[in-house]
Amino acid sequence: MKGSTIGRSRVAAAAFRTACDSPLVTAHLKTLAQLELAEPNEVVQWQERRLRRFVDRWASAVPYYRENPEYLRSSDRTAAVLDKETVRRSSAAFANPKVPARQVTTGGTGGRPLNLRISYSSFFSEWAHIAYVWSRAGVRLNDPKITFRGSSLGTGFHGRPMIYQRTYNHMAVSPFHLSEATFTELLSSIRDLRPVAIWGYPSSITPFALWAARTGPHPELARLRAVLLASEGALDWQLDLFREVFDAPPIRWYGQSEKVVFGAECPRFPGHYHVTPTYGVAQVINDRIIGSGMTNAAMPLLRYDTEDGGALTPPGLMGGRCACGSPFAVLRDVAGRWDQSLVYGTHDEPISSAALNFHDEAFARFDRFQFRQERRGEVELRVASAGRVPDSAELEKARCLLQHRVGDRLVISVTVAAADDLLSRRGKILMIDQRYRPGQADFSAMPAQPT
Ligand SMILES: [Zn+2]
Incomplete structure (x- = not known):
């Protein structure tokens, strides 16, 4: 058991290390930088071409779409919305067997496990899009960080309250040791690290923020540029707390294990997520976010119902850009998996x-x-x-x-x-x-x- 945790941790760390200087990540970032200069209608056209190419190349070999060819006409928006239960029941029918992939299990409807195949390059695409969100806040993937996350990085703390991981260049704090003693020790151990960001679950960062508010200001935290929030919804009072205590903006992003839509929070309008056109095409049907992913060739999901609620709007008024300069469409009022538990x-x-x-x-x-x-x-x-x-x-x-x-x-x-x-x-x-x-x-x- 211990061995497998360490094994997974090594795989995750190797993927991160490779991602930091992978040509695939650099290429994604370059494409996104170019698209940011385009007009909103040009972005839409670019995305349609990109989806067309992805469908022709990868989805056309998938058994489910061969049986239901309406999905292969990407301009045809009459194909039925794919629900989680359909994919869960016949996940093999959605696989492109020629693409090497890792098996991933996530939660489906009604708590039943949903088996997914994720291509190796899709893991890099994921990091590229996270790198894009962070870069808008002035943080690079390998900048020094304090991290409040758990096993999702494959990290085994083995009873220790914190560990430094060179690969991620972060001091990772165990979500199960959030005490005053840990926070005091944390500050003395980050003096040389000089962190520029905090990364983690809002619920784990909150006790630290409350402690810092009571005991600060702390010069060790003076260089923070952003609070990068992963995996779960943050409540408004938590966002206000982080903004005030750390004097840095909270930054969030939206995505799913199924990898169909990715949204990067707008630096001007909290709660607005710009849909990155390189990742997937988003639609909203009956108040639900429906996505066609373009990064996972091993299991292409088209017109897939994320079961997350939301609203989709153009970036700005009358075909213009968002006030932050982005020409990418906006997802708002995102609700669903983010209900905090x-x-x-x-x-x-x-x-x-x-x-x-x-x-x-x-x-x-x-x-x-x-x-x-x-x-x-x-x-x-x-x-x-x-x-x-x-x-x-x-x-x-x-x-x-x-x-x-x-x-x-x-x-x-x-x-x-x-x-x-x-x-x-x-x-x-x-x-x-x-x-x-x-x-x-x-x-x-x-x-x-x-x-
Ligand atoms: Zn914006």
């Missing part, structure tokens, strides 16, 4: 559910799962499998994996539930069934409700 550790410290990242083989064996918290520092993973009862070895394996990941901040148990019990009243699964309310002791400055 938290669990609370042994000292009531908030822990992002994203840190419980369960994209693992051991979890793909269950059809549905849900975390439930009823007591401080304890989380129960409830699982169900259609037509069979998971055996105790499977449950123990899942428990071990999770417990190893969260260290001593949470006690994990795994139980079997009936699949119907894992449905909320609206028929959609609740990823986190939070029944516990934290006390007001250490984190009293955090409002319980968004303001």
Whole structure:
């Protein structure tokens, strides 16, 4: 288990290292820089040509589209919207077997795992687009950073509160050790690093920001240019807090594991995401974001329903640009996977559910799962499998994996539930069934409700 974590960590680190000076990343950034100079209508035309080329080259060999050729006419917007359940049930029919890829599991509708194939070059494209977002805030991929993220970087902290990773050039702080002692140690250990950005989950950065507000100003944090927010929604009071305490703008981006649409937050209008034309084509149908991705040739998804809500508008008034200068279309009011879910550790410290990242083989064996918290520092993973009862070895394996990941901040148990019990009243699964309310002791400055 330890070996596989380190193995994955090495793969992730190698991908990042290669991405930093990969010609593919440089090429993407150059194309985006050129497109930024084009007029909005030219960007739209460029994107149509690009999608046409992608579909002809990669989607035409995909079994599902050969059977449903209306998808192969990219100007034809009458092809049915592809829903997650269709892709989940017959994911092999969406694969282009000639393209080498990695297998990735993500959450589908109703908490059922969705298996995806992601091409290797698509991982680089992802970094290129993240590099683009960061560069708009004056941060390069390999600039020194403080990072508050968990296992999604493949990082095993193995009980330590923080580790320096040369590849990422960051001091990574464990989301399970967010205490005053850790923050004090962090400041003394970043004196030579001279970080220019903070990168991580809003819920993990928040305790640090509150501590810094109480104990600062700290000269170690004076060079920060941006707070780069990953993976989950941030509430308005958190954005205000980061802006004020770190004297740097929070920067967000929008994307999905299925890699169909990518949005870079506008530096002028928070909550507006400019759709990067090199990544995918976005549409909004019935208030839902529908995307045709152009970076993942191993599993092209066309007119795919992200299940995220949103609104799509031109960049500026009357065919013009956004006030920030961008000619790229804007996604607003993005809602969905970003609903913030938290669990609370042994000292009531908030822990992002994203840190419980369960994209693992051991979890793909269950059809549905849900975390439930009823007591401080304890989380129960409830699982169900259609037509069979998971055996105790499977449950123990899942428990071990999770417990190893969260260290001593949470006690994990795994139980079997009936699949119907894992449905909320609206028929959609609740990823986190939070029944516990934290006390007001250490984190009293955090409002319980968004303001
Ligand atoms: Zn803008």
